Amino acid sequence: MAITVIHCADLHFDSPFSGLDSAHKAEIRREELRQVFGRITNLARTENADALIISGDLFDSSSVSSQTLRYIKEKLSQISDIPVFIAAGNHDFNAPGSFYRLFDFGKNVHIFSDEIEKIECKGFNVYGVSFAAQEETDSKLKDFCVDDTEQINIMAIHADIDGAYNPITKQEIQESGLDYLALGHIHMFSYKMQFGKTCAVYPGCPEGRGFDELGPKGVVKAIIDKNNVDVEFVPLSKRIYHEISVDVSGAESYETLCGRILLAMKGSPDDLYKIVLVGEAEFYIQPAVILESLHCFSAKIVDKTKAKLDLKELSEEYSLKGLFVNELLNQDKECENELLKQALSYGLEALSGEKVKLP
Ligand SMILES: [Mn+2]
Known part of the structure; x- marks a missing residue:
């Protein structure tokens, strides 16, 4: 039995x-x-x-x-x-x-x-x-x-x-x-x-x-x-929690960016989403603007993007950052060396007063 x-x-x-x-x-x-x-x-x-x-x-x-x-x-x-x-x-x-x-x-x-x-x-x-x-x-x-x-x-x-x-x-x-x-x-x-x-x-x-x-x-x-x-x-659950990662690189508008996010959100709009943004941001992204267009029960944006750097523009700046970028570019004009890229990224983060997150 x-x-x-x-x-x-x-x-x-x-x-x-x-x-x-x-x-x-x-x-x-x-x-x-x-x-x-x-x-x-x-x-x-x-x-x-x-x-x-x-x-x-x-x-x-x-x-x-x-x-x-x-x-x-x-x-x-x-x-x-x-x-x-x-x-x-x-x-x-x-x-x-x-x-x-x-x-x-x-x-x-x-x-x-x-x-x-x-x-x-x-x-x-x-x-x-x-x-x-x-x-x-x-x-x-x-x-x-x-x-x-x-x-x-x-x-x-x-x-x-x-x-x-x-x-x-x-x-x-x-x-x-x-x-x-x-x-x-x-x-x-x-x-x-x-x-x-x-x-x-x-x-x-x-x-x-x-x-x-x-x-x-x-x-x-x-x-x-x-x-x-x-x-x-x-x-049996009423709603499902999801975590998704979306690469923002190359997205030049909120419309494109939200399109990518909506495509990645495969669940129902009644669900709850944690959206982790990664990649190089083309513009200053404000989470509130994105959240407004998603129309789901609950979403939370975690911004892990890095600002896209215009090195030429930076190197012409009359500032400590400008001098730093110039110094590094003198060693490698196209900035193709991986170690140099990292030094540039960490150095600029430090000079911006941010916490430097080493991998
Ligand atoms: Mn328990």
């Missing part, structure tokens, strides 16, 4: 989204994060899941809005026939005063304590353990082994394999006797990781929250039986 599990982690509800350019967009994103949870419970319903597992960092911090709590409870009550298991992580550790102890999430929801517990379901066992503090420096999987190897055994845990937060080891996973280890903590989908007979997966976060969480985000649908685990990544 195979069971279907929807496995998610790291929602980080009520994140500040401070990287956005306005407070109202941050609030839009917090609402979208809530709605993504609705997509997850919907998926559990349509897939007829045997369990929904949330492997920690459901909340970003110990302060949670009542609006968010009510929303979660409403969504969980809509799948009241599906058991839900929560193992708290380092951001939402389960300690006295935590919302995990103060709020009633519903009859179908089990929140694990900081000692490994086993819950018996129809045809499978779910183990789990929560963080009790922000830091758990010892592995919570140490010396663990399932007690019934005939049964399908899964575990929900927030952990960092060979890392710092609940540092479980590959050896411990291999010796656990588990069929499926539902991990949380790493915000990127790990694909299926196999340690002996145990399949372990990080689903990543279901919604990106910044440019360190690029690309499609979602949850995992795992079909588990005693001999095999089928892992499918299900993208």
Whole structure:
């Protein structure tokens, strides 16, 4: 018999989204994060899941809005026939005063304590353990082994394999006797990781929250039986974060430049973009002018361009820069020597009072 599990982690509800350019967009994103949870419970319903597992960092911090709590409870009550298991992580550790102890999430929801517990379901066992503090420096999987190897055994845990937060080891996973280890903590989908007979997966976060969480985000649908685990990544995020690099060299107008950027922006205008401009700028580029013509939900320009230098004009300047350029051009009229080019570029940066960035 195979069971279907929807496995998610790291929602980080009520994140500040401070990287956005306005407070109202941050609030839009917090609402979208809530709605993504609705997509997850919907998926559990349509897939007829045997369990929904949330492997920690459901909340970003110990302060949670009542609006968010009510929303979660409403969504969980809509799948009241599906058991839900929560193992708290380092951001939402389960300690006295935590919302995990103060709020009633519903009859179908089990929140694990900081000692490994086993819950018996129809045809499978779910183990789990929560963080009790922000830091758990010892592995919570140490010396663990399932007690019934005939049964399908899964575990929900927030952990960092060979890392710092609940540092479980590959050896411990291999010796656990588990069929499926539902991990949380790493915000990127790990694909299926196999340690002996145990399949372990990080689903990543279901919604990106910044440019360190690029690309499609979602949850995992795992079909588990005693001999095999089928892992499918299900993208669910409302928006996607992209980082693109655009060479501005030779673009003599904003129109040309924006054309290049729009061509490089392959996602939807509802997405979020970090646009890194590189190359030699023909004119002084003002990000506000570009942003105005992109018409997307959010974009941020990082200008790494270098001003195109007119060496002849500079060499005629009556200034320290002029003398410097003249001195170097006397050594190589066409300035073709690579070392000379670098000396020129760094020297001019230094003379302009800029920080010189050596490669
Ligand atoms: Mn996290």
